[in-house]
Amino acid sequence: MTIRTIPLRIDVMRAILVESNGSPYTQKLRLVRGDDVQLNLDVVTVDPATQALTPFAFDDGTVFRLVGKREKDYGGPEVILADANTWNVTGHRTDLSVAGGKLSCRFRLNRQTLLNALGAENPSLKVVIDIEAITSAGEVSTLVQLNETILNDAARNPAAAADAGDDYVSLDEFRAMLREITHPTEGAYKLEDGFVHLWDVETEQFRRVGLMEGGLAVLEDS
Amino acid sequence: MLLTRHMATALLQMIRTPRSGTYRLHNGRVYVRDKADGTYRAVVLKDGVISTGETL
Numbered sequence: 001m002t003i004r005t006i007p008l009r010i011d012v013m014r015a016i017l018v019e020s021n022g023s024p025y026t027q028k029l030r031l032v033r034g035d036d037v038q039l040n041l042d043v044v045t046v047d048p049a050t051q052a053l054t055p056f057a058f059d060d061g062t063v064f065r066l067v068g069k070r071e072k073d074y075g076g077p078e079v080i081l082a083d084a085n086t087w088n089v090t091g092h093r094t095d096l097s098v099a100g101g102k103l104s105c106r107f108r109l110n111r112q113t114l115l116n117a118l119g120a121e122n123p124s125l126k127v128v129i130d131i132e133a134i135t136s137a138g139e140v141s142t143l144v145q146l147n148e149t150i151l152n153d154a155a156r157n158p159a160a161a162a163d164a165g166d167d168y169v170s171l172d173e174f175r176a177m178l179r180e181i182t183h184p185t186e187g188a189y190k191l192e193d194g195f196v197h198l199w200d201v202e203t204e205q206f207r208r209v210g211l212m213e214g215g216l217a218v219l220e221d222s
Numbered sequence: 223m224l225l226t227r228h229m230a231t232a233l234l235q236m237i238r239t240p241r242s243g244t245y246r247l248h249n250g251r252v253y254v255r256d257k258a259d260g261t262y263r264a265v266v267l268k269d270g271v272i273s274t275g276e277t278l
Contacts, residue, residue, distance in 0.1 A: 080225065085233050090241060108228050169230045177230060181237055187250025188266075196252065202269035209265075209272060216265070216272045 003036045003106065010043045010131070010144045012056045017144060018044070022051035029146070036108045039066075040093055041131070043101035043143060055101035061136025062098065063087065066105060068114050071126035071147060079117045081129065082107035105131075117168060195219075246278060253278045 006029060011018045017025035044053040066082035082105050088096055093104040115125055129146040169177070182191040188199040190206060197206040200218075208219040225233075238247045246253045246262050253262035254274070264275035 080229070083225075083229050083233070085236050086229060108226070169225055169227050174225060174230050177234055178237075181234055181247060184247075184250035188264075189247075189250070189252045198252070198265060198267040198272070200267045200269065207267060207270070209267070218267070218270050218272070 003038050005038045005040055007040045007042070009053075010041060011046050012043050012143060013045050015142065015144050018046060018053075020053070022046040022053060036106065038092060039103075039105045039107075039131075041103040041105065041143075043103065057101060058098050058103075058133065059135065060098065063134050064103060064105065065132050065134070066107060067130045067132055068109075068118070069128055069130065070118055071128045077118050079114055081109055081114070084134075248278060 008029075009018050009020065009025070010016075011022070019025055043056040043058070045056055046053055063084040064087045065080055065084055068079045068081050070076050086107055087105045088098055088103055089106065090096065092106055093102065095102050096104055114127060118125070118127070126147075131143045131146070132140055133143055134140050184190075188201075190197045195208045195210065198209050198218075199205075200207050209216055210219050211217070212219075243255055245255065252265045254265055255262050256274075262278035264278070266273050266275040
């Protein structure tokens, strides 16, 4: 799998992309092609006098997400393109540091399926992608919005990514996938009611296990 | 709210193999990491007694 890494620098005070010298970023991004993309984000503040960049520190409890929306319909439907678990994964970026404003986000996007998810009938519908931070207090802020002046032609051309393969799972399908983890078919364990249950190969029944005086043991009331 | 298959798979993979690395869920079995050598060993229950089995 080829992952295309795109470095971006966000001026958190102005909520815009900037160059390394603090000036606004003007290039278009080859962002929406249905392939795997990793955004390496450096979040900074820019000194208005000297244009010096200072890393912006996030608290440990802050999580991030990437959200697709219709342009100018910000109260309308939205689709999570990259949820918190695909952000800041160890190993995705060598200098990863949430406290140092250095973030990573890996995702794949199919514009056509995004349009379908947004309920769009018009394939030329304009979309925007928000990069959001959510504090541990639940406050959501948009760090920057990637709009069609930033996204390249591929972002406006559904045919370019229509066959690229990413799709969406229904809630029922996701439940089934999750159940295969909590209750694996012919598995030797199950996760249920907040307990780990192990299959006893002698008595042929599941029994709850837990820590007892520092050691793993079968819980008496199972 | 919709979830891409890519993200759903990544989320479930985090449950199977959490970043902390203390356990892994694999082929219907629970494996725990031995702090001494870092290997993962299956947790086995036999007649009410818990022991460890094969390594992952």
